Amino acid sequence: MTVPNAEASFGLTEVEAGPAASTPGRGRVVRALLAKPQVVAAAGFLVLLVLLAVLAPVLTAIEGSGPNAFHSGAVDSDLGGMPIGAFGGVSGAHWFGVEPQTGRDIFARIVYGAQVSLTISLATTAVTTVVGVVLGTVAGYFGGVVDTVISRLMDILMAFPALIFMIAILSALPDGNRTLLLICVLSVFGWPYIARVIRGQTMSLRQREFVEAARVSGARLRHQLFAEVLPNLRGTIIVLATMAAPGYIGTEAALSFLGVGVVPPTPSWGQMIAASVNWFTVDPTYFLIPGAFLFLTVMSFIVIGDHAQKVLDGREA
Amino acid sequence: MINFYQLIYRTLTTFSSKKGEGSKVVPDLATDMGQSNADATVWTFHLKKNIYFSTGAPITSKDVKFGVERAFDPKLAVGAPYARLYLDAPKDYEGPYKSGDLSSIETPDDSTIVFHLNQSVPEFASALTEPVFTPFPDDPDTVTETSVDQKPVSSGPYEVKSYTQGSSIALVRNPYWKASTDSVRKAYPDKIDFTFGVDAATVDQRLISDQGKDVDTISGNSVLPSSLAKLQTPQLKSRVVEGESGCTTYLVMNTTKPGLNNVKVRQAISYAINKQQVVDAAGGNQLATITNTMLPSNTPGYQSFDLYPSKDSKGDPAKAKELLKAAGVSNLSLILDTRETDTMISQSEAIQQALAKVGITVKINQIDAASFYQTIGTTSEQHDMTVTGWCPDWASGSTFLPPLFQGSQIFSQGNSNVAQLNDPAVNAQIEKIEKMTDLTEANKAWSALDKQINELAPTVPLYYAKAVSLVGSNVGGAYSDPQRAGGVNFATVGLLDPSK
Numbered sequence: 098m099t100v101p102n103a104e105a106s107f108g109l110t111e112v113e114a115g116p117a118a119s120t121p122g123r124g125r126v127v128r129a130l131l132a133k134p135q136v137v138a139a140a141g142f143l144v145l146l147v148l149l150a151v152l153a154p155v156l157t158a159i160e161g162s163g164p165n166a167f168h169s170g171a172v173d174s175d176l177g178g179m180p181i182g183a184f185g186g187v188s189g190a191h192w193f194g195v196e197p198q199t200g201r202d203i204f205a206r207i208v209y210g211a212q213v214s215l216t217i218s219l220a221t222t223a224v225t226t227v228v229g230v231v232l233g234t235v236a237g238y239f240g241g242v243v244d245t246v247i248s249r250l251m252d253i254l255m256a257f258p259a260l261i262f263m264i265a266i267l268s269a270l271p272d273g274n275r276t277l278l279l280i281c282v283l284s285v286f287g288w289p290y291i292a293r294v295i296r297g298q299t300m301s302l303r304q305r306e307f308v309e310a311a312r313v314s315g316a317r318l319r320h321q322l323f324a325e326v327l328p329n330l331r332g333t334i335i336v337l338a339t340m341a342a343p344g345y346i347g348t349e350a351a352l353s354f355l356g357v358g359v360v361p362p363t364p365s366w367g368q369m370i371a372a373s374v375n376w377f378t379v380d381p382t383y384f385l386i387p388g389a390f391l392f393l394t395v396m397s398f399i400v401i402g403d404h405a406q407k408v409l410d411g412r413e414a
Numbered sequence: 415m416i417n418f419y420q421l422i423y424r425t426l427t428t429f430s431s432k433k434g435e436g437s438k439v440v441p442d443l444a445t446d447m448g449q450s451n452a453d454a455t456v457w458t459f460h461l462k463k464n465i466y467f468s469t470g471a472p473i474t475s476k477d478v479k480f481g482v483e484r485a486f487d488p489k490l491a492v493g494a495p496y497a498r499l500y501l502d503a504p505k506d507y508e509g510p511y512k513s514g515d516l517s518s519i520e521t522p523d524d525s526t527i528v529f530h531l532n533q534s535v536p537e538f539a540s541a542l543t544e545p546v547f548t549p550f551p552d553d554p555d556t557v558t559e560t561s562v563d564q565k566p567v568s569s570g571p572y573e574v575k576s577y578t579q580g581s582s583i584a585l586v587r588n589p590y591w592k593a594s595t596d597s598v599r600k601a602y603p604d605k606i607d608f609t610f611g612v613d614a615a616t617v618d619q620r621l622i623s624d625q626g627k628d629v630d631t632i633s634g635n636s637v638l639p640s641s642l643a644k645l646q647t648p649q650l651k652s653r654v655v656e657g658e659s660g661c662t663t664y665l666v667m668n669t670t671k672p673g674l675n676n677v678k679v680r681q682a683i684s685y686a687i688n689k690q691q692v693v694d695a696a697g698g699n700q701l702a703t704i705t706n707t708m709l710p711s712n713t714p715g716y717q718s719f720d721l722y723p724s725k726d727s728k729g730d731p732a733k734a735k736e737l738l739k740a741a742g743v744s745n746l747s748l749i750l751d752t753r754e755t756d757t758m759i760s761q762s763e764a765i766q767q768a769l770a771k772v773g774i775t776v777k778i779n780q781i782d783a784a785s786f787y788q789t790i791g792t793t794s795e796q797h798d799m800t801v802t803g804w805c806p807d808w809a810s811g812s813t814f815l816p817p818l819f820q821g822s823q824i825f826s827q828g829n830s831n832v833a834q835l836n837d838p839a840v841n842a843q844i845e846k847i848e849k850m851t852d853l854t855e856a857n858k859a860w861s862a863l864d865k866q867i868n869e870l871a872p873t874v875p876l877y878y879a880k881a882v883s884l885v886g887s888n889v890g891g892a893y894s895d896p897q898r899a900g901g902v903n904f905a906t907v908g909l910l911d912p913s914k
Contacts, residue, residue, distance in 0.1 A: 177642030375640040
């Protein structure tokens with residue numbers, strides 16, 4: 098289960114007292130992060146991955162194989178469809194080798210799969226963050242009935258065995274646009290994890306003198322929320338979003354692994370890993386490549402999120 | 415199924431257990447292949463002597479009759495419907511429990527049985543191999559509608575000692591079975607344990623490792639394509655049993671759908687498919703052989719032909735485009751129903767790729783493996799195309815072509831004519847061949863009909879599935895049998911050293 102449960106770590110996050118200015122400055126945060134080699138490496142990998150995803154059509158054109166084209170010549174039909182050549186058929190024509198049986202190009206499927214993974218995870222992160230922040234702030238700031246309704250909704254959604262429910266929903270729904278469907282389903286179950294933290298933070302911010310001061314001096318509601326409360330949540334939101342993204346990549350891969358993710362022939366890392374399991378002993382490359390990409394992507398996000406949290410907490414830097 | 419049933423049940427006739435003769439029908443409980451009248455509508459069989467149930471009671475012609483009558487009960491009507499199709503029974507006959515005696519089966523004495531049929535069936539002796547003709551003690555009070563599931567009365571060399579649904583079956587010897595009455599089964603082991611639900615990759619790995627009790631083990635399924643590469647060492651090769659499964663896998667097109675109702679479009683698709691890619695997706699040349707005919711090559715009277723040739727069976731997109739142009743069809747978009755398993759999805763992707771080359775868009779509609787056959791067999795739920803297979807009940811065109819292509823066999827549910835082909839010429843020819851009493855002529859005619867149907871292209875024959883299985887190092891007498899889906903024949907397999 099990879100829906101991020103950030104609450105435990107963020108329950109402790111203390112917001113700096115005073116108005117927005119006391120949050121560490123943007124430049125300082127970036128500088129502090131870039132001072133760490135592991136963060137630079139992680140960010141570098143993510144930039145590379147985004148480039149691969151964006152340039153997928155160009156790169157596969159250079160390599161010469163689309164993600165769905167079969168290559169009978171690249172597999173040995175007499176050996177159950179084993180790729181011909183060392184390391185799963187790695188060659189100038191197939192940079193990461195080919196899939197057993199079908200002979201589809203693994204490099205092309207990885208980069209097109211990156212598009213799917215990144216689209217789903219980033220879109221879901223955006224949706225859950227916006228919804229989570231809006232509902233969390235509203236619940237925390239207004240309290241009363243509004244808070245009760247939103248909080249109970251969050252409790253219900255968080256109490257659901259989300260993965261089982263997602264599998265059920267996705268297998269029952271008609272095929273349609275699977276990517277959009279996955280974003281919707283992941284978002285429905287994802288937003289409460291952000292909203293809950295934001296709600297708690299907002300509740301404590303509300304009691305702070307600078308917010309009280311703004312309120313008694315007659316500032317409009319919009320000013321109170323956007324000028325006083327929200328800037329103080331900025332750090333938390335950035336960290337929450339960074340930590341949520343790898344969770345969604347993992348969940349999308351898990352759903353595809355279980356056969357309810359994107360529809361074939363759309364490539365997906367989760368599907369590739371699922372298909373490669375039986376081939377692990379005879380063609381380890383087929384398993385290692387999508388596995389490594391999934392691992393590095395999730396780890397990069399976590400490294401960045403982890404360090405961003407430390408910096409923003411002011412424990413370091 | 416027959417491979418398991420033959421261990422506990424005997425029928426009047428059954429399939430030979432001689433290597434290479436698996437499709438041949440031989441007498442089992444009967445003394446011979448039966449005598450018929452001139453037009454093959456009345457069949458008489460005599461039972462062997464010294465044949466007993468596991469209860470110790472002798473098997474009589476009344477027990478055979480009772481077993482067949484049971485097949486008419488709607489609650490028990492599973493499996494091939496030959497008893498109901500061929501026997502001259504009243505329309506409302508619903509088995510011995512509801513409707514009592516069936517007058518079209520006569521039992522003049524305890525060892526003679528006479529079947530009266532509603533049509534001429536020259537192959538009736540072959541139909542008797544089907545499990546619906548299994549005898550049960552003629553006693554409706556002890557053998558009830560449900561008792562057989564819980565406590566099967568065995569007539570074969572083994573009886574069921576214990577059964578846990580979905581998990582295991584343990585067979586032990588039936589003490590009343592006499593080897594002298596049975597020319598088919600060897601029944602070497604004293605005890606056979608079946609275990610179900612073991613992951614396929616685990617089965618392969620255990621058989622490759624060959625440790626402990628696994629030396630005495632055989633598998634009911636073919637190995638995974640990913641295991642084939644491991645089987646190349648001489649030690650493992652000597653334990654490999656492989657052969658044809660006797661089944662054909664094909665792409666079937668729903669001839670009632672727009673676009674596919676045009677024979678030119680179907681022919682174009684027949685040209686476009688790259689069969690080598692489909693075979694690779696199915697596990698490569700060891701697990702599949704390309705075919706251009708629907709009938710399996712072990713069918714009597716089989717003739718080979720290739721109406722839509724292409725180099726190395728890799729498809730001819732140019733020819734396909736030409737036909738599509740002639741048909742005036744462009745921007746065709748089709749839905750391909752696909753059974754949700756890795757290899758079926760790969761095969762559908764191969765078809766999708768091949769048709770994309772000629773400008774046909776294919777959308778893969780995945781259907782849960784458990785409900786797939788029900789969905790494609792329901793005319794209101796099936797889509798444009800699907801990949802499925804057919805194994806004839808016995809090697810003959812009569813159990814292959816009519817269920818798949820006869821217009822009168824289109825049913826709204828449980829439909830096997832998935833193409834919904836209803837061609838007057840084909841229908842007439844089927845009726846004509848079914849009346850032929852000369853089997854050699856009939857077999858030739860079935861193969862000619864196969865070609866005639868293929869000209870209409872309701873299906874694209876893709877490959878004959880082959881089975882590759884691995885047996886433990888202490889297993890002897892294992893051979894692949896096409897009538898038993900290419901698996902190891904359970905009736906003749908044994909242990910090389912039973913003391914191990």
